[in-house]
């Protein structure tokens with residue numbers, strides 16, 4: 001079995017690589033810099049240099065994946081951006097950095113991986129429960145939340161376009177102890193990733209277009 005993890009230099013992405021390798025899969029991971037690529041090599045994965053903020057970099061991805069057939073593709077790369085109070089206005093630069101990484105990035109990457117999907121492939125984006133509008137009870141992190149709500153919309157379109165070909169889902173990985181989640185988060189990266197791998201393994205076409213917690217619970221948009 002083969003998996004491709006986009007944004008695999010650290011955190012959830014690197015743990016996805018570690019666990020799929022430990023399960024005997026052939027894994028390709030992407031990183032933006034040499035230390036990240038070295039970490040991937042150290043786990044026995046194939047490392048590709050990719051920055052989703054750089055169109056030239058993403059445009060080259062399909063060529064690098066020629067001949068591959070991935071059973072699982074996870075688009076994980078993301079940033080939280082500035083910690084703003086509710087109704088605080090981000091600068092144009094802050095807005096662009098978060099939206100381009102979290103929304104434009106997956107919009108660029110998904111078409112690049114299509115030719116490299118195995119039959120019955122699973123394509124997951126790492127969204128966040130913070131992107132849910134229906135589950136929201138307090139204000140805050142408006143820019144990050146807007147980016148993940150937009151990512152959810154992008155994923156839904158991908159699921160419709162790829163119906164019958166690939167099973168496309170948006171994940172909430174939990175609140176995870178990574179650089180982004182912080183040391184006070186709810187769960188370890190091992191627990192988040194082992195949960196998501198279990199969910200991915202059990203997906204059928206009926207699940208495509210779904211928004212799913214790392215433990216398999218269905219979320220509302």
Ligand SMILES: NC(=O)c1ccc[n+]([C@@H]2O[C@H](COP(=O)([O-])OP(=O)(O)OC[C@H]3O[C@@H](n4cnc5c(N)ncnc54)[C@H](OP(=O)(O)O)[C@@H]3O)[C@@H](O)[C@H]2O)c1
Nearest residue numbers: 009010011012032051052077078128175176178179180181
């Ligand atoms: N941790 C949580 O509690 C939590 C909760 C909900 C959702 N998420 C989502 O889960 C995903 C992974 O988060 P994490 O907690 O593992 O965060 P993290 O430790 O900060 O890791 C973020 C990853 O994204 C990569 N990345 C950022 N910008 C990129 C770009 N322009 N091009 C390519 N890669 C880029 C980083 O690469 P570099 O090393 O090069 O920066 C790194 O590999 C994100 O999409 C995040 O929004 C996390």
